[in-house]
Amino acid sequence: MSTSIMDIQNLQAKIGDKAILKGLNLQLEPGKVHAIMGPNGAGKSTLSKALVGHYDVEITGGDIVYKGKSIKEMEPEERALEGIFLSFQHPVEIPGVNNAYFLRTALNAKRKHEGKEELNAAEFLRLMRDHLEMLGMKSDMISRSLNEGFSGGEKKRNEILQMLILEPEVIILDEIDSGLDIDALRAVSEGINKMKDGKRSFLVITHYSRILDYIEPDYIHVLKDGKIIKTAGPELVAELEENGYDAIEEA
């Protein structure tokens, strides 16, 4: 489909010697929210890692086409600069790297890539202020080391903060909702909804319907055993919650 922003074609990938993705097809449409649900170990995180070029994942077949170009061979930082963003299921802690400095370095790398002027520290902090408030993040969280000692919820908010700052075009959220309390879930969802602009496309990996109530997906895809086995509208969520994944048959 030429209308898709990202076209994942018959993707096969392995981690170590183990085949995980086994011919996965998925088209992300501009402006749409795609939710992926599926059992533990089905390959959801592996898919998200494959899209951003993670070193764990070796692509053995198929292709990932982003804005008409294959990105299979692209370095992770190039993919990021071109607008692909992954919020990690388990964001890593980096002691000694100041969060604000990291965020500004990332933003300035992107701005430079786009031929824009870099922001200095003061301009950057001004930009941050509103985001922090919306996400309910204390300002000391950006003066601390990146994710170091952050609670699970704080790490997820920090991922969303990065998304808001970098303004990517394809946003992959791997279990952004796991471990969040009700307020955090609302704040994070608000952040996501704020990014919806009719062009950006979202890939939301989740086990729960609650976040989907907030961010209203357009499509639900079921990923099982390395493939998308079913795609439907939001009504599928209720059915999955009722009957589980075993009841889904490959279309």
Added chain:
Amino acid sequence: MKLSNLKDLQTKALAAALNVKGREVLVERLAELGLPSKKSEAYRYFDAESLFAKEYKTLSYLPKTIDEGEKIVIVDGVVASAPKGLRIYYEACEQIDLEHFDPMYYLGHLLSPHVIKIEIDGDVELDIEHHFTQSDALISYRIVLYNQSNRHATLYEDFVAEDIENTLVLYGYDMHIARDSTLNVVKLQTMQDKQYNMIASNRVNVAKQANVMLKSFDLGGDQGLQMLKVDLDERAHVEAGHLLYLNEESKRGIVSQIIHKGEYSTSKQEAKNILDGHARGIFDALIRVEHSAKYTKAEQNSKAILLNEKAYMVAKPQLEIYIDELEASHGATTGQLDEKQLFYLQSRGISYVEARKMLVIAFANTLIETVKDSRHQERIKEAFESVFYTNH
């Protein structure tokens, strides 16, 4: 003078060669331990012999009038200036440790019949700047430092080499940390371009309930070894932190013994080592807990990152324990940068090269940030980055 001429000499010949009269005990200790060679326990990983094989010119250490200045400035082993009112003078050293493991401690004392004695008064901050201005010279001097009970002082130590080459510096401290006091010592030393090599031999005696913080930031190339012996009395505490960032053919590091003598004494020693080029880092550190030191806590750790496959880290943390009633831990790791962390940064659009730099600096910063004074912390960060960036 050629130090290798002192090799294998017995007491009498050694005294004659060094032209010392009296001080037999020190000569005996030096003869017993022997001039450092590859066979010496403490110098096994450091090529002292090649430094000792060179011919150096000897300097005279005639005291000069001490100018008034903000810092203590010591030029080629002679005090040039000091802050007003500071008690600083030349004296024979009264308290020499007869149980030091380092032969160079004794050689240093034998070469310096008069030491620079500094008595720190009250809660002060002192800067000491060591200047080296002579090429092909053996610069040898020692400092004896006393502080006062119940006082909290900080010493910042820096090194400035003028346009020199091939000099060997032997120096070191005898520090006497008074009861219930705190002394904080922060040493920043960039060595480069074969200007000078150094062996620093220190002895730190920590009295009851006193605290000493010893932080060293050793950057750049060349050969340098820091020998350190710390004796801890009852409830005394030492916190030692060592950052190494080495490049080229450098061999540098620390050989230390922390000796718990008193009950409830505590020690924490942490080394962070970043090795580039063909450099070799040394962390050869022993913690000994004696019979008398029940309820001791000792913690020791070394982490090394190798940035080049030719770089090498010697990490030998050792515990020697004579009692059961204690808490002790030690460990050492050597590896590359964490690939998960690297990937995280890259996935945000930061280039591989830039991400690597950020992680190296971060690794160093975790130690640099233990220096609480923000001006000095910033200064050390800048020194680190300037050495690091000339290589990356």
